[in-house]
Amino acid sequence: MNKTIAVIRGDGIGPEIVNEALKVLDKIAEQYGHAFACEDVDMGGVAIDKWGDPLPQAMLDKCLAADSVLLGAVGGPKWEGLPGPQRPEKGLLRLRAGMGLYSNLRPAKLWPQLADASPLKPSIVEKGIDFLVVRELISGIYFGEHKTVEQNGEQVATDVMRYAEHEIERIGRIAFETAMKRRKKVTCVDKANVLDSSRLWRAVLHRVKEDYPEVEYGEMFVDNASMQLVKDPSQFDVIVTGNMFGDILSDEASMLTGTIGMIPSSSLGDGTRGMYEPIHGSAPDIAGQNKANPIGTILSAAMMLKYSFGLDVEAAAIEAAVDKALNDGLRTADCMADGCRLVSCSEMGDAIAARI
Numbered sequence: 001m002n003k004t005i006a007v008i009r010g011d012g013i014g015p016e017i018v019n020e021a022l023k024v025l026d027k028i029a030e031q032y033g034h035a036f037a038c039e040d041v042d043m044g045g046v047a048i049d050k051w052g053d054p055l056p057q058a059m060l061d062k063c064l065a066a067d068s069v070l071l072g073a074v075g076g077p078k079w080e081g082l083p084g085p086q087r088p089e090k091g092l093l094r095l096r097a098g099m100g101l102y103s104n105l106r107p108a109k110l111w112p113q114l115a116d117a118s119p120l121k122p123s124i125v126e127k128g129i130d131f132l133v134v135r136e137l138i139s140g141i142y143f144g145e146h147k148t149v150e151q152n153g154e155q156v157a158t159d160v161m162r163y164a165e166h167e168i169e170r171i172g173r174i175a176f177e178t179a180m181k182r183r184k185k186v187t188c189v190d191k192a193n194v195l196d197s198s199r200l201w202r203a204v205l206h207r208v209k210e211d212y213p214e215v216e217y218g219e220m221f222v223d224n225a226s227m228q229l230v231k232d233p234s235q236f237d238v239i240v241t242g243n244m245f246g247d248i249l250s251d252e253a254s255m256l257t258g259t260i261g262m263i264p265s266s267s268l269g270d271g272t273r274g275m276y277e278p279i280h281g282s283a284p285d286i287a288g289q290n291k292a293n294p295i296g297t298i299l300s301a302a303m304m305l306k307y308s309f310g311l312d313v314e315a316a317a318i319e320a321a322v323d324k325a326l327n328d329g330l331r332t333a334d335c336m337a338d339g340c341r342l343v344s345c346s347e348m349g350d351a352i353a354a355r356i
């Protein structure tokens with residue numbers, strides 16, 4: 001199979017972790033007879049420094065021309081003082097919107113080898129953690145109107161949370177379709193006791209659920225959901241939620257599984273072209289030190305093979321190699337435990353590639 005991958009290394013630890021994912025993809029290409037051509041794309045702080053824009057149109061065009069996009073992370077303290085539209089994260093928002101990627105799937109699965117790294121009590125962890133957050137990605141409060149005005153001698157800021165029925169319906173369908181391939185349970189997480197937009201979510205999802213009679217459907221307020229995630233995460237299979245709630249809950253979910261460094265994500269729209277990235281940020285505190293955990297990015301590459309290229313066997317080979325490396329006691333600093341061997345970011349990439 002010949003595929004073109006737009007590769008966005010980005011900022012902070014981005015280049016380090018992406019290198020390891022490419023190492024693993026090279027090994028897959030070699031072993032299974034595929035050719036992955038990589039096109040470098042500047043986005044985020046690096047693009048601001050080079051082009052004065054977090055995502056120049058020519059870079060977006062490269063992503064649109066590729067079969068899929070692999071991203072490290074963008075952002076960092078250097079660019080934090082810039083006005084909103086010029087910040088690195090704006091590049092990411094524009095990329096998602098430009099590619100029409102409205103759904104973000106974030107699996108939260110505890111690797112048994114890392115059970116000790118979970119901050120939850122063993123009695124809770126024992127029940128198993130294996131759920132998936134389906135987050136709406138290109139609407140809601142992050143894409144509504146933002147403004148700050150002077151009123152009665154003080155600054156007043158407003159951010160608008162807006163959802164249209166079709167935006168809820170398409171993400172709802174992804175959640176139900178995903179649940180059909182899993183344990184057939186969907187929980188809508190919202191704030192319907194306060195927000196009109198949440199009440200619309202519920203009304204639309206009630207319609208969608210009629211097409212999936214086998215799926216058990218429930219609703220939960222986001223404040224309760226954040227508690228239930230730490231009290232009994234085993235109750236969840238697929239959580240479907242809006243952009244901001246999904247952003248927050250998926251970070252909470254990642255901590256339950258031990259480390260944010262292990263979790264991949266996929267962002268998809270209507271076609272097979274997607275964008276794949278670990279859920280963490282650019283970790284400026286450890287950037288350039290070769291100690292980041294590359295597994296979230298490596299597993300993101302595995303998701304790309306599976307969801308965009310239909311290479312299920314190759315994706316499973318990557319997951320199995322990660323499993324073997326963990327079984328062999330290799331750990332990066334973020335999930336180091338007694339009796340394990342501390343390895344660097346590049347050593348972890350080498351170890352996983354060698355186990356394919």
Ligand code: NAD
Nearest residue numbers: 073074075076260261280281282283284285286292293334
């Ligand atoms: P972060 O995820 O970058 O870091 C949070 C903590 O987790 C840090 O202590 C970091 O060292 C650690 N961490 C994260 N990834 C790790 C990994 N792979 N291995 C080991 N440790 C890891 O979140 P933050 O500090 O809130 O944000 C830093 C920058 O990243 C900000 O500029 C933010 O805007 C940006 N950001 C980008 C994305 C993205 O590109 N998709 C997502 C979130 C945050």
